[in-house]
Amino acid sequence: MDADQDRFAIVVEGLVKRYGRIVAVDGVSFRVGYGEVFGFLGPNGAGKTTTIHVLATLLRPDGGRVLVAGRDVVRDPVGVRRSIGVVFQDPSLDSELTGYENLYLHGRIYGLRGGLLKERIEEMLRFVELWEHRDRLVKYYSGGMRRRLEIARALLHGPRILFLDEPTLGLDPQTRAHIWDYIRKLRREMGVTVFLTTHYMEEAEALCDRIAIIDHGEIIAEGSPEELKHMAGNDIVYLKIRGAKPGICGFFEDLAIECRELPGGRVALKVEDAVKALPRILLRARDRGLDVLEASYHRPSLNDVFLLLTGREIREEGPMDMIKAVVMSRRWRR
Amino acid sequence: MSEALDALIVMAYRQLKRFRRGRARVVSSIVNPIIWIVFFGLGWSNVFNFPMARMIFGGLDYLSFLTPGVVAMSVFTASFIGGITVIWDKQFGFLKEVLVAPAPRWATILGRIIGDSVIAVIQGLIILGLSFLVAHSLNPWGVPVSILYMLILSLAFTGVGVSLALRITSMEAFQMIISFLMLPLVFLSGAFYPLKYMPDWMKIIAYVNPLTYTVDGIRYWLTGVSSFNPYLDLAVLSGLAAIALVVAAKLFSRATLD
Numbered sequence: 001m002d003a004d005q006d007r008f009a010i011v012v013e014g015l016v017k018r019y020g021r022i023v024a025v026d027g028v029s030f031r032v033g034y035g036e037v038f039g040f041l042g043p044n045g046a047g048k049t050t051t052i053h054v055l056a057t058l059l060r061p062d063g064g065r066v067l068v069a070g071r072d073v074v075r076d077p078v079g080v081r082r083s084i085g086v087v088f089q090d091p092s093l094d095s096e097l098t099g100y101e102n103l104y105l106h107g108r109i110y111g112l113r114g115g116l117l118k119e120r121i122e123e124m125l126r127f128v129e130l131w132e133h134r135d136r137l138v139k140y141y142s143g144g145m146r147r148r149l150e151i152a153r154a155l156l157h158g159p160r161i162l163f164l165d166e167p168t169l170g171l172d173p174q175t176r177a178h179i180w181d182y183i184r185k186l187r188r189e190m191g192v193t194v195f196l197t198t199h200y201m202e203e204a205e206a207l208c209d210r211i212a213i214i215d216h217g218e219i220i221a222e223g224s225p226e227e228l229k230h231m232a233g234n235d236i237v238y239l240k241i242r243g244a245k246p247g248i249c250g251f252f253e254d255l256a257i258e259c260r261e262l263p264g265g266r267v268a269l270k271v272e273d274a275v276k277a278l279p280r281i282l283l284r285a286r287d288r289g290l291d292v293l294e295a296s297y298h299r300p301s302l303n304d305v306f307l308l309l310t311g312r313e314i315r316e317e318g319p320m321d322m323i324k325a326v327v328m329s330r331r332w333r334r
Numbered sequence: 335m336s337e338a339l340d341a342l343i344v345m346a347y348r349q350l351k352r353f354r355r356g357r358a359r360v361v362s363s364i365v366n367p368i369i370w371i372v373f374f375g376l377g378w379s380n381v382f383n384f385p386m387a388r389m390i391f392g393g394l395d396y397l398s399f400l401t402p403g404v405v406a407m408s409v410f411t412a413s414f415i416g417g418i419t420v421i422w423d424k425q426f427g428f429l430k431e432v433l434v435a436p437a438p439r440w441a442t443i444l445g446r447i448i449g450d451s452v453i454a455v456i457q458g459l460i461i462l463g464l465s466f467l468v469a470h471s472l473n474p475w476g477v478p479v480s481i482l483y484m485l486i487l488s489l490a491f492t493g494v495g496v497s498l499a500l501r502i503t504s505m506e507a508f509q510m511i512i513s514f515l516m517l518p519l520v521f522l523s524g525a526f527y528p529l530k531y532m533p534d535w536m537k538i539i540a541y542v543n544p545l546t547y548t549v550d551g552i553r554y555w556l557t558g559v560s561s562f563n564p565y566l567d568l569a570v571l572s573g574l575a576a577i578a579l580v581v582a583a584k585l586f587s588r589a590t591l592d
């Protein structure tokens with residue numbers, strides 16, 4: 001166990017948390033290495049926020065063991081608090097103060113002061129591009145600005161581990177992309193370990209080295225985004241070939257797990273990894289004198305994984321789906 | 335220790351900063367006592383304008399009797415409400431920011447309580463200044479000692495307010511406390527009429543009401559009139575403040591989001 005304490009930023013074993021009779025987290029175990037970006041992906045009410053609150057020492061676990069930065073959250077909460085920064089799902093800024101004052105307050109509470117504190121505040125406010133807005137009261141900030149300020153605040157005291165609870169919930173796609181950039185950057189440039197929760201699949205996929213899919217308080221799958229998607233089946237490459245004749249599948253037999261001829265000169269090839277298979281398939285087609293008009297591929301998404309494991313969609317709608325719906329409706333109108 | 339002190343100072347600073355910004359709140363908290371002094375005090379002072387009446391109020395004109403009580407009342411109200419506003423921090427999430435910090439919890443909450451207490455005393459001093467304009471038997475030399483009483487009172491009741499706020503979960507409970515606890519405490523404190531003319535059952539409540547001892551103490555130092563020994567007043571207040579601060583610190587140290 002001692003070796004684990006040094007190697008892992010977070011060690012969770014059999015964590016249980018109840019609210020009265022509701023079991024919010026039901027025996028969850030996972031480990032997060034230093035420098036890793038680890039994500040909890042799951043629908044609303046899955047137990048993500050509850051887990052973060054336990055890890056951040058704000059809720060007492062009812063069972064199991066939790067080590068953060070090598071410290072036990074029950075026995076040494078102060079030790080844990082020294083090593084972490086937290087961006088909560090719900091806002092936690094003082095909106096009657098300015099952005100600068102919020103960071104100043106935070107810095108002083110964490111024992112920073114003087115020139116060092118000033119430098120850190122400027123550095124962090126510039127990092128999230130709020131330096132120009134530093135003297136405005138937070139109550140006049142937009143939702144995205146508030147979230148960015150919270151990220152800056154959580155990083156101000158230089159924590160080794162950063163918790164982000166649904167960091168882009170309810171933000172517009174542009175602000176979201178910005179926040180993704182910050183998260184990538186802070187991991188790359190500051191080497192911070194990140195534990196984030198989200199119910200957006202694209203977000204988990206875009207940011208995380210490893211993802212745990214959580215549902216009804218239990219982890220139902222864990223792995224890298226690639227590994228998880230493989231659980232839902234293989235990639236499929238689609239080709240459209242000029243003058244395709246029956247039996248065309250014969251040309252690709254050794255390159256695909258399975259091949260199916262579709263109407264309209266189309267062929268569907270089931271492969272392990274579409275990105276690697278596609279060039280080889282196209283090369284083969286050229287060698288055999290086939291005229292490929294179109295090529296595309298489909299990869300199972302994390303949503304397909306969730307569907308496979310639970311029989312439900314991870315969510316009914318979100319910003320990305322809404323954009324798709326808007327784009328689609330435009331298309332139909334034309 | 336310097337870490338604790340830093341956290342304490344900056345939390346007090348936060349309360350003062352918010353107070354300076356929230357002008358509307360400042361005005362409204364001062365307006366209430368002014369209404370008491372002007373519409374209640376000036377009105378009754380004409381009614382009580384005969385020699386016998388002075389005997390009722392220990393030889394004082396009614397305004398000189400009333401104003402120290404109103405000062406105590408305003409400090410009490412400001413500090414109690416100040417403490418209870420921890421519930422807003424809970425509501426708006428700022429509490430989580432404080433709870434997740436490594437700074438000792440007793441230091442962050444004590445800083446907050448001190449900040450709110452200073453604000454309450456400032457408000458009390460404004461009322462006291464106005465009192466000198468209308469009441470004629472107030473002794474300016476009693477002001478510094480009165481400030482001490484006001485400060486201890488406000489530490490006590492900010493502490494009580496904070497403790498209550500950490501326990502209550504709904505805004506309804508908050509409203510209940512304001513109307514069923516605060517107003518009776520003010521009326522049964524001897525601020526508006528002398529204790530000795532109260533019915534016995536009221537007297538009992540007045541004797542266990544800490545505000546009674548503040549009103550009495552401040553009145554003694556400003557006018558020389560009192561029902562108890564002013565040092566007893568001070569002892570009762572200090573005891574309450576000590577208990578309230580310890581309870582608030584304990585509750586806050588153990589606070590989770592459950």
Ligand SMILES: Nc1ncnc2c1ncn2[C@@H]1O[C@H](COP(=O)(O)OP(=O)(O)O)[C@@H](O)[C@H]1O
Binds near residue numbers: 022024042044050
């Ligand atoms: N304070 C609470 N009291 C009672 N039940 C709660 C409380 N907080 C969360 N829950 C319940 O616990 C479960 C997990 O909630 P939560 O951790 O917030 O999920 P998520 O963050 O994944 O949406 C849900 O069923 C939720 O209703």
Ligand SMILES: [Mg+2]
Binds near residue numbers: 045048049050089166
């Ligand atoms: Mg949540």
